[in-house]
Amino acid sequence: MASLYIIHSLLKLAFLCSFWHIITPLSLTYPAVFNFGDSNSDTGGLVAGKGFPLSRLNGQTYFHEFSGRFCDGRLIIDFLMEAMELPYMNPYLESVGSPSFQTGCNFATGGATVQPANADSMNPFSFNLQLFQFFRFKKRVLALLSKDKELEKYLPAEDHFKKALYMFDIGQNDIDGAMYFLTSEKQVIDSVYKLMLDLNYGMKKLYDAGARNFWVHNTGPLGCLPRIIATFGKDPSNIDEHGCIVSHNKAATIFNQKLRDICLQFLAQSPEANITYVDIYSIKLNLISNSSLYGFQKPIAACCGYGGPPLNFDNRVPCGVTKDLNGTIVTANPCNNTAEYINWDGTHYTEAANRFVADQILTGNYTDSPHLGTTPFVN
Ligand SMILES: *[C@@H]1O[C@H](CO)[C@@H](O)[C@H](O)[C@H]1NC(C)=O
Ligand SMILES: *[C@@H]1O[C@H](CO)[C@@H](O)[C@H](O)[C@H]1NC(C)=O
Numbered sequence: 001m002a003s004l005y006i007i008h009s010l011l012k013l014a015f016l017c018s019f020w021h022i023i024t025p026l027s028l029t030y031p032a033v034f035n036f037g038d039s040n041s042d043t044g045g046l047v048a049g050k051g052f053p054l055s056r057l058n059g060q061t062y063f064h065e066f067s068g069r070f071c072d073g074r075l076i077i078d079f080l081m082e083a084m085e086l087p088y089m090n091p092y093l094e095s096v097g098s099p100s101f102q103t104g105c106n107f108a109t110g111g112a113t114v115q116p117a118n119a120d121s122m123n124p125f126s127f128n129l130q131l132f133q134f135f136r137f138k139k140r141v142l143a144l145l146s147k148d149k150e151l152e153k154y155l156p157a158e159d160h161f162k163k164a165l166y167m168f169d170i171g172q173n174d175i176d177g178a179m180y181f182l183t184s185e186k187q188v189i190d191s192v193y194k195l196m197l198d199l200n201y202g203m204k205k206l207y208d209a210g211a212r213n214f215w216v217h218n219t220g221p222l223g224c225l226p227r228i229i230a231t232f233g234k235d236p237s238n239i240d241e242h243g244c245i246v247s248h249n250k251a252a253t254i255f256n257q258k259l260r261d262i263c264l265q266f267l268a269q270s271p272e273a274n275i276t277y278v279d280i281y282s283i284k285l286n287l288i289s290n291s292s293l294y295g296f297q298k299p300i301a302a303c304c305g306y307g308g309p310p311l312n313f314d315n316r317v318p319c320g321v322t323k324d325l326n327g328t329i330v331t332a333n334p335c336n337n338t339a340e341y342i343n344w345d346g347t348h349y350t351e352a353a354n355r356f357v358a359d360q361i362l363t364g365n366y367t368d369s370p371h372l373g374t375t376p377f378v379n
């Protein structure tokens, strides 16, 4: 334990000492990508797996057909795949249309948590289940390829499992759910600690199975989502200068500090691993607080919602839904110019915002890769 602590401290020091490194734009080259996560990176998994009735307005800006994404267009992961010159990812759970998994597979599903799902969870495909799915996928692929090499047209080649990028974007739903009953900072820290054990365990399992390249998104400013502001925004002392909920952003920050620690710990335990920690929180908070600088007009209003300014969000009338509110028929329609909005439906970002975030990631200004010696930011 003590020696681990020393390694940990040394790594931290290394992190700080490499601060002077010149930041270069990222160039990502991997033959395949495997992704684990929630709606932030779900490319159709929940819709395929649960027949989830996602409004058809999703996809109106880009795919123009049902894409199963919680967005008017592309997600951050779609832009990252474009940058890697790889096709968009197919969900593991997609059974129709002969999806190709040659360049990877997406296990992310909307609503997924790190914490194992139970009978009350809206989404059964929590992180542990996504890992089981991955290991089943890999075993099946290797068995099939051993019988028929031709299948490499549709399945990842064996050595791609080692060379692939393993991406993670999960935890937002755990904090979101927990904040309905956690009150003290101590409780938040305790609950986040449990999540980190599960994440670390999962990454280690993948490493032990040969995964070497890891890419971890931290969680965004949860307190700036219109749905959270609408629900928790009654107490003015809990609202910051941007209109965001202080307690939720604090919880997200605690989660991120622990996540960064766990990435370092994982690295100390896994000498051959490369890991990149991506500071999504800072990118999104910068976007929200400096929205007009980046061409956005509405930092905290939902594009597709009901209720009008400032939030245009009403929990009873989700995007695309028509409802009778005390005899008045109302519909949550999308805004006319989605590119002016950061938020799409109260919980998810617009394609325009996702593009901004991906562009910022690719500058290299918000990524930490300790083994690669780039450390542009220090928390
Ligand atoms: C980690 O990254 C370094 C630098 O890009 C690279 O030389 C090395 O091969 C990578 N390690 C693995 C296991 O891919
Ligand atoms: C907003 O932009 C200003 C000026 O570029 C910068 O100093 C500040 O850090 C930004 N805000 C956030 C939250 O990043």
Ligand SMILES: *[C@@H]1O[C@H](CO)[C@@H](O)[C@H](O)[C@H]1NC(C)=O
Pocket: 325, 326
């Ligand atoms: C409907 O009317 C009732 C009684 O006037 C009121 O308490 C409630 O808030 C109203 N609900 C909506 C959705 O306006």
Ligand SMILES: *[C@@H]1O[C@H](CO)[C@@H](O)[C@H](O)[C@H]1NC(C)=O
Pocket: 333, 334, 335, 336
């Ligand atoms: C969109 O534009 C039309 C025509 O200018 C206008 O009638 C409508 O109210 C606008 N919708 C929204 C949600 O702003």
Ligand SMILES: *[C@@H]1O[C@H](CO)[C@@H](O)[C@H](O)[C@H]1NC(C)=O
Pocket: 023, 363, 364, 365
């Ligand atoms: C990275 O951030 C610095 C400081 O804010 C800025 O000057 C620089 O232009 C950024 N680099 C890129 C590639 O955007």
